[in-house]
Amino acid sequence: NAGVTQTPKFQVLKTGQSMTLQCAQDMNHNSMYWYRQDPGMGLRLIYYSASEGTTDKGEVPNGYNVSRLNKREFSLRLESAAPSQTSVYFCASSEKFGGASYEQYFGPGTRLTVT
Amino acid sequence: RKEVEQDPGPFNVPEGATVAFNCTYSNSASQSFFWYRQDCRKEPKLLMSVYSSGNEDGRFTAQLNRASQYISLLIRDSKLSDSATYLCVVPSGGYQKVTFGIGTKLQVIP
Numbered sequence: 001n002a003g004v005t006q007t008p009k010f011q012v013l014k015t016g017q018s019m020t021l022q023c024a025q026d027m028n029h030n031s032m033y034w035y036r037q038d039p040g041m042g043l044r045l046i047y048y049s050a051s052e053g054t055t056d057k058g059e060v061p062n063g064y065n066v067s068r069l070n071k072r073e074f075s076l077r078l079e080s081a082a083p084s085q086t087s088v089y090f091c092a093s094s095e096k097f098g099g100a101s102y103e104q105y106f107g108p109g110t111r112l113t114v115t
Numbered sequence: 116r117k118e119v120e121q122d123p124g125p126f127n128v129p130e131g132a133t134v135a136f137n138c139t140y141s142n143s144a145s146q147s148f149f150w151y152r153q154d155c156r157k158e159p160k161l162l163m164s165v166y167s168s169g170n171e172d173g174r175f176t177a178q179l180n181r182a183s184q185y186i187s188l189l190i191r192d193s194k195l196s197d198s199a200t201y202l203c204v205v206p207s208g209g210y211q212k213v214t215f216g217i218g219t220k221l222q223v224i225p
Contacts, residue, residue: 035215040123040217041217042119042202042214042215042216042217042218043159043202043215044215045212048212058212090158090159103149103161103164104161104213106158106159106160107158108157108158109157109158
């Protein structure tokens with residue numbers, strides 16, 4: 001039982017390049033999330049998918065797109081990377097959607113640097 | 116007032132000490148909360164949830180003060196392995212989403 005896995009673990013991009021961060025969970029969870037974590041800012045929600053087939057914007061969606069490929073997989077795409085997107089990205093999942101009720105399980109993170 | 120506020124620390128305490136952190140929140144309608152633990156360069160993991168009656172798990176006690184709108188985390192008999200950042204998590208947006216605090220860093224020293 002791997003839990004939540006993310007690839008890649010590290011990535012360096014040049015400004016303007018694109019990339020997709022992959023996330024998969026094997027816990028049969030309905031809801032999945034993408035966060036970024038910056039020093040002094042805490043975790044901020046980029047996008048979430050309350051259930052398979054739905055996606056919604058979070059607090060900081062600009063510059064990102066997501067795809068809920070199936071129940072297991074939720075990817076995050078940077079179409080044209082900018083230095084402001086340098087951050088640590090975490091994918092998370094929860095049994096159901098409802099922040100007050102359901103524990104979120106996090107992947108190990110992707111450390112992205114945009115030069 | 117920010118939705119969730121935490122003192123970033125660091126709190127440097129000797130082994131065996133008792134330490135407490137607070138987390139204040141602005142949404143008076145929030146009813147349940149979480150504390151997550153995040154080790155350096157690792158992902159956050161749930162430590163404990165906090166409801167109106169508080170919660171205790173071994174050396175860890177979480178309390179809710181609804182009147183003053185803060186939650187607290189008390190760690191007794193601190194161990195070196197307790198060194199981590201502790202994130203406060205509060206429901207927002209009609210309980211459908213959560214807001215993470217910036218975290219309080221704890222360093223337990225021998």
